[in-house]
Amino acid sequence: MITHYGYTDGSGEYYISIDSDKCNSCGKCVKQCPMGVLEMVTEMIDLEDKTMAAVTEEHRKKLRYACSQCKPELNKTPCVSACVNRAINCSWRAS
Amino acid sequence: MSKESPKGSKEYWRWKEYHRVLSDKSWKGKDAITAGVDVGSVGSKAAIMIDGEMYAWAVTRTGSNSPDSANKVMKMVLDGTGLQQSDIKYTVGTGYGRVNVPMANKAITEIACHAKGANYIWGPSVRTILDVGGQDIKAIHCDETGRVTSFLMNDKCAAGTGRGMEVFADLLQIPIEDIGKASLNIDEEPPPVSCTCVAFAKTEAIGLLRKGWSKEKVLAAYTRAMAVRMANLINRVGLERELVVTGGQSKNIGIVCRIENILNVKTLPMPNWREGGLDPMVAGATGAALLANALYRKSQGN
Numbered sequence: 001m002i003t004h005y006g007y008t009d010g011s012g013e014y015y016i017s018i019d020s021d022k023c024n025s026c027g028k029c030v031k032q033c034p035m036g037v038l039e040m041v042t043e044m045i046d047l048e049d050k051t052m053a054a055v056t057e058e059h060r061k062k063l064r065y066a067c068s069q070c071k072p073e074l075n076k077t078p079c080v081s082a083c084v085n086r087a088i089n090c091s092w093r094a095s
Numbered sequence: 096m097s098k099e100s101p102k103g104s105k106e107y108w109r110w111k112e113y114h115r116v117l118s119d120k121s122w123k124g125k126d127a128i129t130a131g132v133d134v135g136s137v138g139s140k141a142a143i144m145i146d147g148e149m150y151a152w153a154v155t156r157t158g159s160n161s162p163d164s165a166n167k168v169m170k171m172v173l174d175g176t177g178l179q180q181s182d183i184k185y186t187v188g189t190g191y192g193r194v195n196v197p198m199a200n201k202a203i204t205e206i207a208c209h210a211k212g213a214n215y216i217w218g219p220s221v222r223t224i225l226d227v228g229g230q231d232i233k234a235i236h237c238d239e240t241g242r243v244t245s246f247l248m249n250d251k252c253a254a255g256t257g258r259g260m261e262v263f264a265d266l267l268q269i270p271i272e273d274i275g276k277a278s279l280n281i282d283e284e285p286p287p288v289s290c291t292c293v294a295f296a297k298t299e300a301i302g303l304l305r306k307g308w309s310k311e312k313v314l315a316a317y318t319r320a321m322a323v324r325m326a327n328l329i330n331r332v333g334l335e336r337e338l339v340v341t342g343g344q345s346k347n348i349g350i351v352c353r354i355e356n357i358l359n360v361k362t363l364p365m366p367n368w369r370e371g372g373l374d375p376m377v378a379g380a381t382g383a384a385l386l387a388n389a390l391y392r393k394s395q396g397n
Contacts, residue, residue: 001242001243001244001245001246002244002245002246003245003246004245004246004247004248004331004332007249007251008249008327008331009251013331015247043203043204044201044203044207044386045207046242047386047389047390047393061251
């Protein structure tokens, strides 16, 4: 399951997508994020509890500002690079 | 349904709370009686299933706290079934207030529940679900079993949501249940309002009314802007047929027609919920009750 966190507003599009099928629950991305944007959450998928990375509720509506220092438009942020399974992707576009 | 408030002014935004029991089914002698409770930001919904088949459901307005709303809708759904709360073997809570559903054995995100529910209501051909809730819009992709493959939620603001429509119903003094039809009652589709933000759109709408636009035309312009926003969200996750709309706004024909028009695709037909058919507004609770059934069976070892 791919979850697209983020939003589109008048200034552009800001999304972090996380693929729970690829996430191996290691939590490295959470440690790499300098802003505390990510956290590990447990959710039920196919009747099993699975622990996976997610964007915190607090940051979901302000990703544009929270993530800017890592240059997410290049999709090479510390969280993206930390993931061995490439479960995380950033999709940034100014309009 | 709009009704008179104590002041004598009409509450145009107020929609009808209701509950239904499918009397051709009986729970007597059945073991797997499960429930789903979906506490949304504006509406609370509950569903009861027997052996994974819909038996009863209820729709009510969410109050200021989630546990009270969950209790209220649960009481409503049990009404007329002869069932007691203790007869229900497993309950799944979902929606905005899911962690605060007192009778729930488990909380599951509304995304998973809506996909399962849409799969149950419309069948395995559903691939894209647009859920327009009271305060957010979600675009969900699922496979033929109702498993979520990808989703996107926009809850940054209430633009293009059920609550925004309630505000407009009040402003234009058109009962919320007639608002879809009214928005289509125009000679020519006006351009969409430039701002979908509810607060700004309201200001813009007042300006258009002053300019002499009819209520229907203003409503059409607002509905159009909301439909454009929803269509953008669907395009972002990718449109794959079949498309369905769930949540309260699935009953807004003005929204559904315009989405079909913008995306150039037909949605699967709306079940006849007024005549005993399943209700797309209850899709989340339906899915929750189905997942409750699966979890109950799993806990029983089969």
